[in-house]
Amino acid sequence: MERRISYFKQKGDSYIFAASLGLVISLGMVVWIILVILTRGLSFFWPRDTVLVKLQNDSAYLGEMWESKTVYRVDAEGKEHKEEQFQLKIGNRDLYGRDFIWLTRAQVSEESDPTEAVTIERREYGKFFGFIRLVQIGDERFEQPGEILIEKAQEAHRLAIATRERIENTQEDLNNLMQPLANLQREITLLQLSPQAKTEKGQQKLAELQEEATKQEQSIADEYGILNQELERLTLQNRSIILTVATAEGAEKEIYFSEIVRFFQPNMMSGPAKAWIYAGKLWEFVADEPRESNTEGGVFPAIFGTVVMVLLMSIAVVPFGVMAAIYLNEYARQGTMIRFIRLSVNNLAGVPSIVFGVFGLGFFIYAVGGSIDQFFFSDKLPEPTFGTGGILWASLTLALLTLPVVVVATEEGLLAVPRANKEGALALGATRWQMIRKVVLPNALPGILTGLILAISRGAGEVAPLMITGVVKLAPTLAIDGSFPFLHLDRKFMHLGFHIYDVGFQSPNVEAAKPMVYTTALLLIVIVVLLNLVAIYFRNRLRKKYRGSTF
Amino acid sequence: MEMLQKDMEMMADTAHPEIPAEFFALAGEKIVIETTDLDFYYSAESHALKKVNIRIPYRKVTAFIGPSGCGKSTLLRCFNRMNDLIPGSFLKGKVLIEGEDIYKNGIRLEELRKKVGMVFQKSNPFPMSVWENVAFGPRVNGITNKSELEEMVESSLKQADLWKEIKDRLQASALDLSGGQQQRLCIARTLANKPDIILMDEPASALDPISTGKIEETINELKEEYTIVIVTHNMQQAGRISDYTAFMMLGEMVEFDTTKKIFTNPKEKMTEDYITGRFG
Numbered sequence: 001m002e003r004r005i006s007y008f009k010q011k012g013d014s015y016i017f018a019a020s021l022g023l024v025i026s027l028g029m030v031v032w033i034i035l036v037i038l039t040r041g042l043s044f045f046w047p048r049d050t051v052l053v054k055l056q057n058d059s060a061y062l063g064e065m066w067e068s069k070t071v072y073r074v075d076a077e078g079k080e081h082k083e084e085q086f087q088l089k090i091g092n093r094d095l096y097g098r099d100f101i102w103l104t105r106a107q108v109s110e111e112s113d114p115t116e117a118v119t120i121e122r123r124e125y126g127k128f129f130g131f132i133r134l135v136q137i138g139d140e141r142f143e144q145p146g147e148i149l150i151e152k153a154q155e156a157h158r159l160a161i162a163t164r165e166r167i168e169n170t171q172e173d174l175n176n177l178m179q180p181l182a183n184l185q186r187e188i189t190l191l192q193l194s195p196q197a198k199t200e201k202g203q204q205k206l207a208e209l210q211e212e213a214t215k216q217e218q219s220i221a222d223e224y225g226i227l228n229q230e231l232e233r234l235t236l237q238n239r240s241i242i243l244t245v246a247t248a249e250g251a252e253k254e255i256y257f258s259e260i261v262r263f264f265q266p267n268m269m270s271g272p273a274k275a276w277i278y279a280g281k282l283w284e285f286v287a288d289e290p291r292e293s294n295t296e297g298g299v300f301p302a303i304f305g306t307v308v309m310v311l312l313m314s315i316a317v318v319p320f321g322v323m324a325a326i327y328l329n330e331y332a333r334q335g336t337m338i339r340f341i342r343l344s345v346n347n348l349a350g351v352p353s354i355v356f357g358v359f360g361l362g363f364f365i366y367a368v369g370g371s372i373d374q375f376f377f378s379d380k381l382p383e384p385t386f387g388t389g390g391i392l393w394a395s396l397t398l399a400l401l402t403l404p405v406v407v408v409a410t411e412e413g414l415l416a417v418p419r420a421n422k423e424g425a426l427a428l429g430a431t432r433w434q435m436i437r438k439v440v441l442p443n444a445l446p447g448i449l450t451g452l453i454l455a456i457s458r459g460a461g462e463v464a465p466l467m468i469t470g471v472v473k474l475a476p477t478l479a480i481d482g483s484f485p486f487l488h489l490d491r492k493f494m495h496l497g498f499h500i501y502d503v504g505f506q507s508p509n510v511e512a513a514k515p516m517v518y519t520t521a522l523l524l525i526v527i528v529v530l531l532n533l534v535a536i537y538f539r540n541r542l543r544k545k546y547r548g549s550t551f
Numbered sequence: 552m553e554m555l556q557k558d559m560e561m562m563a564d565t566a567h568p569e570i571p572a573e574f575f576a577l578a579g580e581k582i583v584i585e586t587t588d589l590d591f592y593y594s595a596e597s598h599a600l601k602k603v604n605i606r607i608p609y610r611k612v613t614a615f616i617g618p619s620g621c622g623k624s625t626l627l628r629c630f631n632r633m634n635d636l637i638p639g640s641f642l643k644g645k646v647l648i649e650g651e652d653i654y655k656n657g658i659r660l661e662e663l664r665k666k667v668g669m670v671f672q673k674s675n676p677f678p679m680s681v682w683e684n685v686a687f688g689p690r691v692n693g694i695t696n697k698s699e700l701e702e703m704v705e706s707s708l709k710q711a712d713l714w715k716e717i718k719d720r721l722q723a724s725a726l727d728l729s730g731g732q733q734q735r736l737c738i739a740r741t742l743a744n745k746p747d748i749i750l751m752d753e754p755a756s757a758l759d760p761i762s763t764g765k766i767e768e769t770i771n772e773l774k775e776e777y778t779i780v781i782v783t784h785n786m787q788q789a790g791r792i793s794d795y796t797a798f799m800m801l802g803e804m805v806e807f808d809t810t811k812k813i814f815t816n817p818k819e820k821m822t823e824d825y826i827t828g829r830f831g
Contacts, residue, residue, distance in 0.1 A: 334638060420675035424737070427631060428688040428744060429665035438691070439677055545678060545724075 034525075041522035044515035045281040047266045047274045050117045050129055052248055053088065053103065054110040061101065062117055062129040062248040063090035089512075091119075091127035092247060099126060099512045113267045116145065120245065120263040122255065123291055126512060133252060134244035138237075150265070153243060153257075160241045160257035167234045174227045177220055184213045285519065294473065294503050295513040299520055301475055305391070305493035306460060306527060308479045312395035312489075313402065313459050314452060320399070321406030321455075322441075322448055328407070329414045330436055342411075349404035357465030360397030365389060365469065385490050389470030391479045392489035397469045398462060402455035409454060413447015414440060442542075449539040453532050460528045463497040471498045473506070496524040576795070576808045580608035583748060583778045584630055589644035591625055593637060599625045601802040602644070607748075607795075612770065612779045614793035614810065616786065618825070622802040623782045624672075627750050630780065631667040632660060648748070665692055668741035672753040674733035676725035676740075681717055684725045684736055688744040703743050711739035712769050731762025738769060749773065751781040755788065767792050786826065790814050798822045 048064040055061075068086035075081060084105035093099055120128040135142045135152045137159065142152045188209050196202040238258040246252050261284075264277055288298030324345075332338045369386035377385040386392070417440050425435040463471075472492040479491050504510065504517040584607035591600035600622045607613050615623035628634045629646055632653060646653050653663055665688070676684050685704040694700060704721070708714040713735045717728065725736055734754060741749055751770070755763040770779060770792050783789050789796055789810065796813040798806045798821075806813065806822045817823045824830055 418675065420671060420673055421677060423633060423636070424671065424675040424677065424740075425687070425691075426636070426660075427633060427664055427669040427671075428691065428740065429661045430687075430691040431661055434691045438687070443678065 037518050037522050040518035044519050045278050047277045049266050052112050052114050053108055055107050056109050060248040061090050063088040091129045094125040115268040118263050118265050121261040123259045130245040130247050133246050136242040138240045156241050156257050160238055163234055163238045164258045170231045181216050293507055295507050295509055302494040302496045302499040304478055306496045309395050310460050313398045316399035317402050317406050321403050322410050325407045325410035329411050345404050345407050353462050354464040356397055356401045357468045360469040364393040364396055390490045391493045394466050394470040397465050398459045402459050405454045406451035409451025410448050413444035417443040446539045446542045449535050453535045456531045471495045473502050574606045577606055577608055582606045583609045585647040587645045591642050594639045599802055603804050610778055611794040612774050612792055613795045614789040615782045615797050616789050617799035621799040623799050624752050627752055627782050631664050631669055665744045666746055667748045668746035669750045670737050670741055670754045674737050676733050676736050680722045681725050682721040685740050685743050707739040707743040710742050711735045731758050748778045753782050
């Protein structure tokens with residue numbers, strides 16, 4: 001018997017079991033996280049049915065059912081009562097001042113799903129749940145309930161949206177028209193503020209500039225008048241396309257159609273119709289700009305910022321990392337010094353990311369950026385150009401952060417190049433550099449790409465260092481656009497990781513924004529996976545080409 | 552026997568005063584590689600070659616034989632300074648190739664290695680196409696003319712007896728060739744540099760008998776134009792292909808003579824024991 005036990009110990013079955021349990025738990029948690037993010041993130045956009053709830057105290061609410069739970073309450077006599085509670089999203093923030101209420105079943109006297117209930121997504125104040133009463137297009141009024149009313153409302157909505165687009169275009173024209181004048185006026189203001197203004201020369205220049213400004217003003221006055229009139233007319237036109245809605249309790253509210261993103265009647269919609277709305281909302285999320293302090297609308301600027309930042313980071317980190325690794329591995333004489341350097345590089349990977357952020361702020365922004373401003377953009381000072389956070393500095397900070405990853409992976413890739421191949425190249429009369437370029441680097445490319453993949457994974461998810469090197473809650477412009485020089489490295493940018501933090505914890509309406517957090521997290525994961533897949537695709541192609549190497 | 556030896560020593564002394572006694576067999580040959588008291592250390596503790604003196608004749612096949620670890624590969628690698636790559640190693644003594652000390656300052660390693668080509672034990676084609684493999688040497692040595700390269704590739708592959716087999720697959724990856732073809736490709740790659748001397752470090756040890764036969768055939772053809780130094784573990788192979796043989800033991804050169812002599816009537820007892828398989 002004793003022998004058996006010792007054999008059991010020898011085999012170590014219990015340890016194998018413990019090890020496999022560890023694996024199962026880790027895998028389970030990963031799957032669980034992904035499932036939670038997937039379900040919560042993807043279900044957010046599905047148009048939910050609305051319920052009309054009438055309460056004992058004669059008040060009534062229309063809204064979406066979100067959550068329900070059972071609570072036990074102890075009353076004054078010490079008896080335990082079971083209570084069913086549910087959360088209703090009632091929207092209409094402008095009327096109720098809050099988006100959600102908790103109700104108990106006992107309070108409810110009547111519950112129904114009225115088919116004519118509409119859900120209206122507005123540009124401001126979130127959703128409105130209610131009933132359509134009246135559609136006004138200019139002097140025309142429609143108020144017979146029924147399908148025609150909905151059709152008229154849709155017609156009015158299309159008209160309002162078209163007008164809204166024209167307003168935006170006109171505004172842009174107006175801005176373009178005013179741009180030179182605005183620049184001139186800015187120059188005048190800066191001159192007035194500077195000590196130069198007190199000198200005679202300064203006064204003279206100021207007078208010249210002012211004269212120039214007056215001239216410009218006159219020359220664009222006509223066009224400005226026409227555009228302005230057009231703008232006024234369109235704005236007025238949109239003010240006359242009005243939807244009157246009523247809440248569950250009958251309070252009426254007027255909404256401009258131009259302020260409505262979309263509206264639908266969820267209780268009478270079929271599955272495919274809902275799917276269509278779902279697809280539209282998903283597209284809006286990916287392709288549009290955020291509204292309502294980021295809690296609604298899309299996250300396109302954040303996606304764009306994340307991708308551009310990761311690309312800039314890769315462009316910066318790969319050459320430096322590869323060069324460093326090549327020197328360490330191929331040229332430097334291996335010894336204590338090199339061992340120390342290698343150790344330092346590895347330790348760099350363990351430095352908290354916020355430290356890198358502080359370094360980026362101190363070195364890149366204040367030292368480098370400040371000097372650039374003094375040498376090249378001194379006319380704009382004290383307003384900083386590069387001396388403030390921007391996408392370039394954030395990318396470089398992250399490049400520094402991910403440098404060790406690339407160095408280590410590249411070194412491993414270099415080590416994996418068969419010695420025989422290196423010797424073969426040297427024996428054919430190749431110089432060391434020719435050997436590295438023609439034999440070692442192509443062979444090590446898969447390893448370098450592994451480094452890049454790791455760097456992307458680490459860099460794309462990093463938020464802390466970005467917060468002090470250039471990320472903002474809402475960036476008015478993208479880092480790449482149609483205006484010269486197309487790539488604006490000095491601009492601030494939005495980032496999905498920061499977006500999650502901002503929406504989830506800094507927005508005025510955290511409860512309503514919660515699903516947005518999951519959706520944004522999902523998107524961030526998707527983007528990191530996509531960027532990785534691209535790199536993995538190239539790595540596999542290279543691997544096929546250089547079968548000799550193990551990376 | 553004693554008479555004969557004395558006779559020969561006398562001959563060596565009178566006819567070729569510069570050739571030491573142990574190389575009297577080389578009388579009449581032009582010497583290409585010459586070492587004097589060559590010591591090689593992998594590190595201060597590891598003394599791999601001990602006072603090695605050797606002469607390698609022009610356009611002949613010279614084989615190095617000896618048990619594992621006797622320093623024959625190390626000696627071979629001294630001739631194109633591949634040992635330089637080993638950190639901590641150092642060398643004493645002289646290696647002259649065509650009369651020039653290759654360890655003196657100012658020697659360009661690339662020039663030396665172009666002149667003294669090397670084929671390794673394990674075939675090491677680069678992960679490129681066959682054509683690019685063969686053109687590698689000429690390219691790194693500055694030849695860019697496409698037609699010149701084409702010509703070099705073709706003639707090198709022909710010399711290595713590979714042209715007929717793979718002339719239609721020049722753009723295929725060299726890694727797709729068979730083991731024997733890969734090794735002959737490595738020979739062709741070395742030939743493309745138009746070397747004077749080819750060093751071969753057990754070129755057939757990883758190959759099957761048929762591929763080995765082909766490599767030996769190739770070597771037989773090549774010795775018309777090249778000086779070949781080959782390290783081999785295979786006694787029969789040394790007997791079949793080499794003109795001269797050097798027997799090494801524990802870092803020392805024990806005996807050097809014509810292959811025939813070494814295999815039939817060696818001077819040293821140790822050589823005889825090794826050849827007849829009493830140890831090793």
